[in-house]
Amino acid sequence: MYKMKIKPKVKTPEWILKGYDSPVEYERQKNKFSTLSKQSDDSSTKAKGKIFKIKVCPKCGSDDVKVIIGEVGIWECKKCGWKGKDIKEEELTEDEFMKYLDKKGEKVA
Numbered sequence: 001m002y003k004m005k006i007k008p009k010v011k012t013p014e015w016i017l018k019g020y021d022s023p024v025e026y027e028r029q030k031n032k033f034s035t036l037s038k039q040s041d042d043s044s045t046k047a048k049g050k051i052f053k054i055k056v057c058p059k060c061g062s063d064d065v066k067v068i069i070g071e072v073g074i075w076e077c078k079k080c081g082w083k084g085k086d087i088k089e090e091e092l093t094e095d096e097f098m099k100y101l102d103k104k105g106e107k108v109a
Contacts, residue, residue: 012069014026015027016067016072017067019067019073019075019085019087020073021073021085049093049094049095050094051091051092051093052092052093052094052096052097053089053090053091054089054097054100055075055087055088056087056090057077057080057082057087058082058084058086058088059077059080059082060077060079060080060082062077062078062079062080063104064078065077065078065087066078068083073085075087
């Protein structure tokens with residue numbers, strides 16, 4: 001009897017999920033952010049707390065944006081129907097993020 005090899009499930013690469021055009025661009029940005037975080041590891045940064053990033057539609061400002069599976073780096077706004085690659089990303093402090101979740105109606109444990 002022949003034994004068949006079981007193949008692992010196909011997983012969407014991280015660079016596609018993050019909206020980058022290529023793995024090289026994703027690695028460049030990843031390395032850029034990791035070096036920036038290492039450089040800015042002083043007490044003033046630690047006092048600010050954690051930074052949260054949310055994706056926002058550049059047309060209507062809605063946070064209801066999703067990456068379109070099957071198209072490389074294309075995002076779609078569920079509210080206004082905008083499609084494109086130039087997704088806007090906002091950085092929020094922990095306090096701002098908690099207020100954002102309260103305003104949105106999300107339950108926080």
